[in-house]
Amino acid sequence: MPRKKQARNTPPAPITDLYYYDVTSHRTENWTAGMPGYDTQPSFSPDGNRIAWVSMAHDGYESDKADLIVMDLHGSKPWKVNVTINGMVL
Numbered sequence: 001m002p003r004k005k006q007a008r009n010t011p012p013a014p015i016t017d018l019y020y021y022d023v024t025s026h027r028t029e030n031w032t033a034g035m036p037g038y039d040t041q042p043s044f045s046p047d048g049n050r051i052a053w054v055s056m057a058h059d060g061y062e063s064d065k066a067d068l069i070v071m072d073l074h075g076s077k078p079w080k081v082n083v084t085i086n087g088m089v090l
Contacts, residue, residue, distance in 0.1 A: 018042050018053060031071065032078075037064060049073055052081075 017032040018039050032039040037056030044051050050072050056064040071078040 016040055018051075035069075035078075039069075055080075 016038045017030050020029045020031055031051070032055070035055055036059040039053055039055045042051055042053040050070055052068060052070045054066045055069045056066055058064045068081040069078045070081055
């Protein structure tokens with residue numbers, strides 16, 4: 001009977017948090033701290049008051065459902081935007 005292969009140590013998943021750097025104060029702020037999954041594709045609103053990005057809930061799970069997250073730049077917490085097409089939440 002063949003021996004069962006032992007799993008090798010896998011490298012940790014990359015950290016893909018979104019950071020803000022204030023050039024005046026030279027301070028860096030992690031906008032996605034506490035969100036363990038991938039946070040990618042940030043885009044500012046045309047008026048510069050909000051930022052949106054794609055986020056996954058689970059770290060290292062590339063097949064996870066991607067959510068659209070929006071945050072007001074004036075102090076609000078991020079919220080998830082559910083996109084619906086023909087009654088289905090995407």
